[in-house]
Amino acid sequence: MNAPIVNPALTKNQTLVFDVLEKSEGPMSAYTILDKLRDHGFRAPLQVYRALDKLTEFGMVHRLESLNAFVACAHREHECCGGAHGHGHGTVAFAICESCNQVLEFHDHKVDHNLGDWAKSKGFKPSKTTIEIRGLCEKCAA
Amino acid sequence: MNAPIVNPALTKNQTLVFDVLEKSEGPMSAYTILDKLRDHGFRAPLQVYRALDKLTEFGMVHRLESLNAFVACAHREHECCGGAHGHGHGTVAFAICESCNQVLEFHDHKVDHNLGDWAKSKGFKPSKTTIEIRGLCEKCAA
DNA sequence: TGCCACACGTTATAGCATAACGCAATTGAT
DNA sequence: ATCAATTGCGTTATGCTATAACGTGTGGCA
Ligand SMILES: [Zn+2]
Ligand SMILES: [Zn+2]
Ligand SMILES: [Zn+2]
Ligand SMILES: [Zn+2]
Numbered sequence: 001m002n003a004p005i006v007n008p009a010l011t012k013n014q015t016l017v018f019d020v021l022e023k024s025e026g027p028m029s030a031y032t033i034l035d036k037l038r039d040h041g042f043r044a045p046l047q048v049y050r051a052l053d054k055l056t057e058f059g060m061v062h063r064l065e066s067l068n069a070f071v072a073c074a075h076r077e078h079e080c081c082g083g084a085h086g087h088g089h090g091t092v093a094f095a096i097c098e099s100c101n102q103v104l105e106f107h108d109h110k111v112d113h114n115l116g117d118w119a120k121s122k123g124f125k126p127s128k129t130t131i132e133i134r135g136l137c138e139k140c141a142a
Numbered sequence: 143m144n145a146p147i148v149n150p151a152l153t154k155n156q157t158l159v160f161d162v163l164e165k166s167e168g169p170m171s172a173y174t175i176l177d178k179l180r181d182h183g184f185r186a187p188l189q190v191y192r193a194l195d196k197l198t199e200f201g202m203v204h205r206l207e208s209l210n211a212f213v214a215c216a217h218r219e220h221e222c223c224g225g226a227h228g229h230g231h232g233t234v235a236f237a238i239c240e241s242c243n244q245v246l247e248f249h250d251h252k253v254d255h256n257l258g259d260w261a262k263s264k265g266f267k268p269s270k271t272t273i274e275i276r277g278l279c280e281k282c283a284a
Numbered sequence: 285t286g287c288c289a290c291a292c293g294t295t296a297t298a299g300c301a302t303a304a305c306g307c308a309a310t311t312g313a314t
Numbered sequence: 315a316t317c318a319a320t321t322g323c324g325t326t327a328t329g330c331t332a333t334a335a336c337g338t339g340t341g342g343c344a
Contacts, residue, residue, distance in 0.1 A: 046301090068301090135266055185293075
């Protein structure tokens with residue numbers, strides 16, 4: 001539950017990568033981002049990965065482990081307990097539609113606490129928790 | 143929450159791959175498994191991946207999304223509500239020690255229900271749920 | 285017998301991620 | 315101002331993960 005960085009000054013590459021992700025409808029792979037940015041001078045995967053690393057560190061981008069892809073953070077500021085930008089509240093979860101690729105980002109205190117209780121009972125010290133639900137969104141399941 | 147296959151007859155390749163995984167201390171990548179099986183005639187990744195696909199389908203092996211690696215299922219038969227071999231109880235979760243690579247497999251009804259409730263409230267139909275906690279196990283955190 | 289499903293083997297290719305080098309810009313003491 | 319440390323950047327090369335596409339062989343079954 002590391003404290004997120006608030007409003008960091010982004011470099012040019014970080015801004016470009018973030019803008020691409022934010023405008024995207026769904027998650028994007030690093031290589032797809034790279035292709036979108038070739039016109040802006042991007043030539044190599046590392047340019048994308050380095051920006052993604054920082055954006056993830058800032059809490060502005062999340063990596064979807066089950067897709068090897070990335071999304072812009074969908075939290076509104078002050079949306080809830082966490083305050084400000086970022087995830088002060090704890091673990092974030094994702095519901096990923098396998099039909100339309102839409103991603104719903106959410107957090108659930110009860111899940112968070114239940115997993116925390118389990119960890120405590122086992123003496124396990126969590127650093128990062130991944131929760132990803134694959135399935136069909138309401139629209140696609142109909 | 144698909145019903146697991148019980149006691150399927152394994153092919154030679156599936157048996158070899160499963161045995162390697164079961165004897166391993168921690169998760170293994172497909173390519174590491176391949177290297178372990180070269181002496182048994184394995185030559186190509188597909189031989190491993192095909193076996194892993196089936197073993198996963200049988201519920202005997204789990205894929206760790208955050209590691210791109212695989213582990214043998216650690217559930218004892220009849221351990222709990224699920225009965226028999228497999229995961230009749232629902233979602234499985236993993237705690238992965240980033241120091242010693244030990245993996246603890248567990249399930250948590252409350253978490254399961256929490257996520258189920260969320261899905262129901264959003265009309266989302268889950269097919270597979272990934273829960274992976276990275277951190278330090280009790281021994282390594284000390 | 286003919287057909288089908290499935291496992292298997294092989295080669296090639298696609299997709300994801302990082303190592304290692306050198307350079308330039310920034311920062312922050314001294 | 316100057317030096318050192320840090321950070322970002324660009325490039326090349328490489329490594330790791332996964333699948334496509336083809337053909338073969340085998341066992342069950344109408
Ligand atoms: Zn977020
Ligand atoms: Zn959908
Ligand atoms: Zn299991
Ligand atoms: Zn450990």
